[in-house]
Amino acid sequence: MENRSHALMAGLFAVLLLIAAAYAAIWISKKNVPLVPYELVATSPVTGLSVQSQVRYQGVPVGRVESLRFLQDKPGVVRILIAIDPKTPITEGTWAEIATAGVTGISNIELRDNGTSSQRVESSATHIADIPMRPGFWERLQQQGGGMLGTIERVLDQVEKFTTADNAASLEQTLKNAANLSARLDSAVKQVEPAIKQLPVMIESISNTAKRADVAAAEIATLAKSAQQTINFLNAPNGPLHLAGQSLESIQATASQVRNSTLPDFSILSLSLTDAARSFTFTSRDLRQAPQSLIFGPPPLVAGPGETGFAGFGAQKR
Numbered sequence: 001m002e003n004r005s006h007a008l009m010a011g012l013f014a015v016l017l018l019i020a021a022a023y024a025a026i027w028i029s030k031k032n033v034p035l036v037p038y039e040l041v042a043t044s045p046v047t048g049l050s051v052q053s054q055v056r057y058q059g060v061p062v063g064r065v066e067s068l069r070f071l072q073d074k075p076g077v078v079r080i081l082i083a084i085d086p087k088t089p090i091t092e093g094t095w096a097e098i099a100t101a102g103v104t105g106i107s108n109i110e111l112r113d114n115g116t117s118s119q120r121v122e123s124s125a126t127h128i129a130d131i132p133m134r135p136g137f138w139e140r141l142q143q144q145g146g147g148m149l150g151t152i153e154r155v156l157d158q159v160e161k162f163t164t165a166d167n168a169a170s171l172e173q174t175l176k177n178a179a180n181l182s183a184r185l186d187s188a189v190k191q192v193e194p195a196i197k198q199l200p201v202m203i204e205s206i207s208n209t210a211k212r213a214d215v216a217a218a219e220i221a222t223l224a225k226s227a228q229q230t231i232n233f234l235n236a237p238n239g240p241l242h243l244a245g246q247s248l249e250s251i252q253a254t255a256s257q258v259r260n261s262t263l264p265d266f267s268i269l270s271l272s273l274t275d276a277a278r279s280f281t282f283t284s285r286d287l288r289q290a291p292q293s294l295i296f297g298p299p300p301l302v303a304g305p306g307e308t309g310f311a312g313f314g315a316q317k318r
Contacts, residue, residue: 035063035083039128040096040109041071042078044135048100048107055082057111062088065109081128082109090131093117097136110136 046068055063063084071077084090093116100107111131123129 034086036086036088036123037066037125037128038082038084038090038123038131040080040082040131040133042080042098042133043076046078046080046098046107048105049080049098049109053106053108055084055109055111057084057088058113059110062111080109084111089113090121090123090129091117092119092121094121095132095134097134099136 049065049068051065051067053065054061055065063082066081066083067079068081069079071079088111090111091113094111094113097110097112098107099110121129121131
């Protein structure tokens with residue numbers, strides 16, 4: 001049994017050794033992948049940057065710094081040669097900046113891309129392509145530091161001018177006035193507090209009044225509706241006003257008929273009655289003078305002057 005356990009341990013060790021060898025071969029093969037060179041030209045200090053410093057693309061390690069040297073024809077300009085993985089998508093929108101890692105002072109090359117271009121930038125050992133450099137965060141902060149210091153100095157000058165003895169006394173008086181005003185406001189609030197407590201009752205009363213006003217408005221609306229219905233009924237085609245109008249028209253027609261027909265007939269009747277009354281008057285007078293005329297008829301008429309048979313004025317009547 002002991003020999004079998006030793007053989008098992010030896011087999012496991014051999015398997016682990018083979019796995020480690022395979023992993024080492026893969027790691028070494030990756031490290032032997034030929035890197036593509038690119039050149040950066042820095043016009044500002046490259047403090048903390050050295051050979052073998054990391055090169056990151058969007059935060060992912062993709063290469064290293066190969067060399068740092070000055071350009072002989074351009075003093076103060078540093079040429080940085082980097083080598084990166086050929087699979088890195090370097091485009092025309094890619095730029096580089098120097099990033100300092102925390103407080104250690106060690107700097108790395110950060111490659112960034114804004115995605116504005118998809119055109120790849122090809123590079124080789126015989127024709128090394130350039131990647132533009134932009135100021136890093138600390139460099140931008142240093143550039144703006146001078147202006148910030150000037151602004152701070154101006155602010156401090158204004159503060160110094162403001163904090164004179166007279167201004168301090170005025171400020172102290174202002175603070176005292178503010179304290180007095182605060183005390184007065186506190187007193188006013190205490191005086192107004194009872195009225196504020198009555199506000200809910202007042203609001204409830206106003207709400208009840210509004211409700212009653214709504215009920216009154218509803219009743220007025222109902223009354224107005226009834227009045228409108230009455231007016232509509234009176235003004236209807238067969239309504240009272242229409243019938244009254246027709247009655248007035250009938251009365252006017254009757255009056256017109258009376259005026260045009262009955263009155264003339266009545267006038268004629270009146271004239272006839274007048275003539276009859278006059279005739280009756282004459283007859284009555286004749287009967288009084290000669291009653292026998294009712295039996296014998298009227299007496300013969302005597303001829304007057306100018307008539308045949310006139311006997312003169314002295315002739316006796318028969």
